[in-house]
Amino acid sequence: MSRRIVGPEIERLIQLLAKMPGLGPRSARRAALHLIKKKEQLFEPLSAAMADALDRVRVCSVCGNVDTADPCTICTDPCREAGVLIVVEEVADLWALERASAMNVRYHVLGGTLSPLDGVGPDDLNIKGLVGRVAEGGVSEVILAVNATVEGQATAHYIIDQMAGMDVKVTRLAHGVPVGGELDYLDEGTLAAALKSRTSF
Amino acid sequence: MSRRIVGPEIERLIQLLAKMPGLGPRSARRAALHLIKKKEQLFEPLSAAMADALDRVRVCSVCGNVDTADPCTICTDPCREAGVLIVVEEVADLWALERASAMNVRYHVLGGTLSPLDGVGPDDLNIKGLVGRVAEGGVSEVILAVNATVEGQATAHYIIDQMAGMDVKVTRLAHGVPVGGELDYLDEGTLAAALKSRTSF
Numbered sequence: 001m002s003r004r005i006v007g008p009e010i011e012r013l014i015q016l017l018a019k020m021p022g023l024g025p026r027s028a029r030r031a032a033l034h035l036i037k038k039k040e041q042l043f044e045p046l047s048a049a050m051a052d053a054l055d056r057v058r059v060c061s062v063c064g065n066v067d068t069a070d071p072c073t074i075c076t077d078p079c080r081e082a083g084v085l086i087v088v089e090e091v092a093d094l095w096a097l098e099r100a101s102a103m104n105v106r107y108h109v110l111g112g113t114l115s116p117l118d119g120v121g122p123d124d125l126n127i128k129g130l131v132g133r134v135a136e137g138g139v140s141e142v143i144l145a146v147n148a149t150v151e152g153q154a155t156a157h158y159i160i161d162q163m164a165g166m167d168v169k170v171t172r173l174a175h176g177v178p179v180g181g182e183l184d185y186l187d188e189g190t191l192a193a194a195l196k197s198r199t200s201f
Numbered sequence: 202m203s204r205r206i207v208g209p210e211i212e213r214l215i216q217l218l219a220k221m222p223g224l225g226p227r228s229a230r231r232a233a234l235h236l237i238k239k240k241e242q243l244f245e246p247l248s249a250a251m252a253d254a255l256d257r258v259r260v261c262s263v264c265g266n267v268d269t270a271d272p273c274t275i276c277t278d279p280c281r282e283a284g285v286l287i288v289v290e291e292v293a294d295l296w297a298l299e300r301a302s303a304m305n306v307r308y309h310v311l312g313g314t315l316s317p318l319d320g321v322g323p324d325d326l327n328i329k330g331l332v333g334r335v336a337e338g339g340v341s342e343v344i345l346a347v348n349a350t351v352e353g354q355a356t357a358h359y360i361i362d363q364m365a366g367m368d369v370k371v372t373r374l375a376h377g378v379p380v381g382g383e384l385d386y387l388d389e390g391t392l393a394a395a396l397k398s399r400t401s402f
Contacts, residue, residue, distance in 0.1 A: 005299045007269030013254040016247040020224075021235045027223040033293050034222045035251075036258055036267050046217040047255050050236075050248040053214040057237050066237050068208030092234050098206050 010036075062133070064109030064126045066091050074106060081105045083140040087130060087159065089113055089147060097145060108133065108142075113151035114158055122158060131162050141169045148175065211237075263334070265310030265327045267292050275307060282306045284341040288331060288360065290314055290348060298346060309334065309343075314352035315359055323359060332363050342370045349376065 004011075010032060018028035035043040053068070060072035067073055074080065074094075084105040088094050094107050110125045122128075133139060144159060146152035156172060163170050175193035177186060186194075205212075211233060219229035236244040254269070261273035268274055275281065275295075285306040289295050295308045311326045323329075334340060345360060347353035357373060364371050376394035378387060387395075 005275055005296070006267075007257065007274060009250070009254045009257050009269045010267075013247075013250045016243065016250050019243055019247075020232050022224055022228040022232060023221075029296060030293065031221050031223060032254075033267070033296070036254075036292075039255070039258070042217065042220055043251075043255055046214075046220075047248070047251040049210070049214045049217050050244075050251060053210045053233075053237075054240070054244055054248050056208065056210050057240070066207075066211075066234075068210045073208060074206055091237075092231065095206070095230060095234070 062129075063107050064091075064111055064129065065094060065107060079104065082138060084143065085130070085133065085139055085141070086143045086145050088145050089152065089155075093145065093147075105143075110146075110155065113146065113149070113155040115151050125155070127159060127162065130159065134163065134166055134168050139168055141171060144170065144172045146172075148173075263330075264308050265292075265312055265330065266295060266308060280305065283339060285344065286331070286334065286340055286342070287344045287346050289346050290353065290356075294346065294348075311347075311356065314347065314350070314356040316352050326356070328360060328363065331360065335364065335367055335369050340369055342372060345371065345373045347373075349374075 013035075014025075014028050014032045017023055017031050018025045020028075023031060035046070056068040057066060058068070058070050059066055060070050060075055062071045062075045065072045065074060069076070081104060084103065085108050086094075086097060086103070086105060087108045087110060088097065089110050089112060091109055094109060097103075097107075108126065108130045110127065110130075112120055112125055114120060114122065114125065130142075134142065142159075142163065144156045146156050160170055174197060175190060176197060177183065177190065177194045183191065214236075215226075215229050215233045218224055218232050219226045221229075224232060236247070257269040258267060259269070259271045260267055261271055261276055263272045263276045266273045266275060270277070282305060285304065286309050287295075287298060287304070287306060288309045288311060289298065290311050290313060292310055295310060298304075298308075309327065309331045311328065311331075313321055313326055315321060315323065315326065331343075335343065343360075343364065345357045347357050361371055375398060376391060377398060378384065378391065378395045384392065
């Protein structure tokens with residue numbers, strides 16, 4: 001706003017809200033007003049929940065997931081198969097895979113991908129931890145669920161090299177047509193991969 | 202999420218973030234992860250700013266604006282013309298008019314519109330405060346900047362009735378073509394109003 005029309009505390013709240021993904025300067029103002037209007041129902045509980053989460057959030061020392069416990073809820077879940085690890089780039093990928101509820105296994109979060117141009121080397125990622133978990137034994141399969149990007153694939157190949165000689169099966173996600181997707185809108189690479197990996201009825 | 206994969210504190214944070222305007226369940230998860238990832242740069246300052254704003258925010262006893270001071274920054278601004286009051290429904294409308302920077306005056310926030318069906322009568326709005334401010338003297342013009350809805354117009358007429366006999370000019374916003382708008386997309390009512398209120402070059 002051109003002229004100062006609210007106190008510095010609200011101004012600062014708007015500025016910080018605007019840095020959240022999905023909110024811009026305009027929607028941050030709307031969000032701040034909404035919070036102020038719903039003081040008891042939303043502003044107070046949200047502020048308390050933020051302070052609470054901020055106080056308790058930590059990175060799991062086993063898998064790199066974020067949680068309020070260390071080891072995290074997933075790593076300590078006795079109902080999960082411990083012999084299979086799904087390797088993901090980010091915690092968001094872990095959450096996405098959990099929403100699919102396809103496998104009841106554990107994870108390993110790398111914290112990014114190898115990217116020499118950005119100065120991200122193997123030591124900047126949680127790869128040593130992965131190798132350590134596999135070396136400890138008890139892991140029969142490592143599923144590399146990295147993104148299908150150049151960096152993701154380079155990271156996958158680096159990990160495969162590190163696993164060489166270890167008694168573990170390394171697999172990757174299938175390429176193919178997204179469920180519900182229309183062929184007309186798919187790129188040639190995906191179509192070629194889907195044809196190559198065709199399955200029989 | 203179907204299975205419990207994060208601690209209750211993070212789960213609760215996601216649930217509350219999802220209640221913000223502009224965020225849904227999915228983007229709330231993204232926002233929570235973003236906060237956790239940018240702990241020092243965003244999560245900590247935002248949590249502090251929230252607690253700070255929550256602690257200090259109050260409703261201006263003069264005009265009904267929200268601010269961290271009472272009377273608010275606008276009411277105490279000596280550079281603003283005190284003789285003109287712009288009456289708005291909500292604080293969001295006040296902020297929108299301030300962005301236009303067209304007039305350097307003061308405001309009066311009603312807190313809604315008359316709506317008998319929803320049980321909102323004159324006593325539920327900040328109308329008495331407006332009449333009191335005008336009765337005190339020093340106000341030469343009241344601009345009714347309520348929305349161009351049935352409820353907004355009904356509220357405007359009620360206020361005009363309350364001002365009857367007082368030495369004050371009551372005006373309303375002009376109807377017309379939005380700046381940058383195309384005639385083709387405008388409704389008949391707006392076009393008729395724009396023609397009726399045509400101005401000479």
